[in-house]
Amino acid sequence: MGKLDGKVAIATGATSGMGRATAKLFAAEGAKVVVTGRNKERAKEVVDDIKAAGGEAIYVIADMANLDDVKSIFDATMDEYGTVDILFNNAGMLSMSPLMDLTIEEWTKVFNVNVTSALVLTQLVAPVMKEKGKGTIVNTCSVASFGAHHGFAAYVDSKHAMMGLTRSIAWELGPEIRCNGIAPGLIHTAMVDSIGGPSAVQQMIDQCPVQRCGQPDDIATVALFLASDDSAFIDGQIIKVDGGFEI
Numbered sequence: 001m002g003k004l005d006g007k008v009a010i011a012t013g014a015t016s017g018m019g020r021a022t023a024k025l026f027a028a029e030g031a032k033v034v035v036t037g038r039n040k041e042r043a044k045e046v047v048d049d050i051k052a053a054g055g056e057a058i059y060v061i062a063d064m065a066n067l068d069d070v071k072s073i074f075d076a077t078m079d080e081y082g083t084v085d086i087l088f089n090n091a092g093m094l095s096m097s098p099l100m101d102l103t104i105e106e107w108t109k110v111f112n113v114n115v116t117s118a119l120v121l122t123q124l125v126a127p128v129m130k131e132k133g134k135g136t137i138v139n140t141c142s143v144a145s146f147g148a149h150h151g152f153a154a155y156v157d158s159k160h161a162m163m164g165l166t167r168s169i170a171w172e173l174g175p176e177i178r179c180n181g182i183a184p185g186l187i188h189t190a191m192v193d194s195i196g197g198p199s200a201v202q203q204m205i206d207q208c209p210v211q212r213c214g215q216p217d218d219i220a221t222v223a224l225f226l227a228s229d230d231s232a233f234i235d236g237q238i239i240k241v242d243g244g245f246e247i
């Protein structure tokens with residue numbers, strides 16, 4: 001028996017990295033999963049992998065920068081499965097413009113993808129979860145939710161906002177809906193590969209007591225815990241999954 005048997009889960013940013021690992025784990029634990037992202041080829045691959053392993057999933061192509069697209073994720077979920085029990089707000093993009101070079105266009109895009117899309121989806125799924133009397137929302141925050149990093153202003157600010165949104169959802173949508181966040185440290189995904197060369201990554205590894213880069217499965221297992229009844233008395237928390245980077 002799986003931990004998510006009979007549940008329907010939306011996983012955004014599930015075409016790669018930690019979202020992909022989480023979508024596969026949710027499906028392996030019995031959930032029907034709605035995989036989202038912009039890249040159709042990778043989305044289809046994730047769904048095919050889930051089905052090949054005996055699970056059930058569909059994909060929805062949506063650009064989280066476009067809030068109308070975001071709504072289409074909810075519509076497709078309701079059309080296909082008629083309900084939703086779990087929302088994993090995980091899609092995210094980096095921004096490496098220094099504060100003084102940030103345009104309002106870039107700021108708005110980063111906020112739409114990293115946090116506003118999560119609010120929009122939450123507002124759509126909440127009435128369904130409330131009516132069922134139960135639902136869980138898991139938000140991907142970051143170690144950047146807790147401190148500033150030079151040259152990453154829009155990203156840092158959006159991830160601070162995601163931490164605040166997580167707590168607001170917990171306060172305002174309980175008791176039926178629980179909401180928690182995950183704050184990954186350095187996790188080996190395409191996003192980290194885009195930051196810098198091996199020496200930049202090694203520098204961060206050197207700052208972790210566990211002395212390694214995290215892997216997408218390190219996040220997926222925590223997302224499963226927070227989405228399932230195993231975490232029934234945990235609400236409004238942001239769990240750091242960073243190998244001790246932030247202690």
Ligand SMILES: NC(=O)c1ccc[n+]([C@@H]2O[C@H](COP(=O)([O-])OP(=O)(O)OC[C@H]3O[C@@H](n4cnc5c(N)ncnc54)[C@H](OP(=O)(O)O)[C@@H]3O)[C@@H](O)[C@H]2O)c1
Nearest residue numbers: 013014015016017018037038039063064092142187189191
């Ligand atoms: N890796 C880390 O060390 C780290 C640390 C802290 C927090 N995080 C956070 O973890 C989350 C997942 O990132 P990851 O590391 O797994 O990176 P990743 O492998 O690059 O995955 C990012 C995911 O987000 C989706 N995405 C990006 N922009 C999008 C857009 N405009 N519309 C729709 N989907 C979009 C991508 O899908 P498509 O490419 O198909 O659009 C992809 O599925 C992000 O929120 C990130 O900020 C990562």
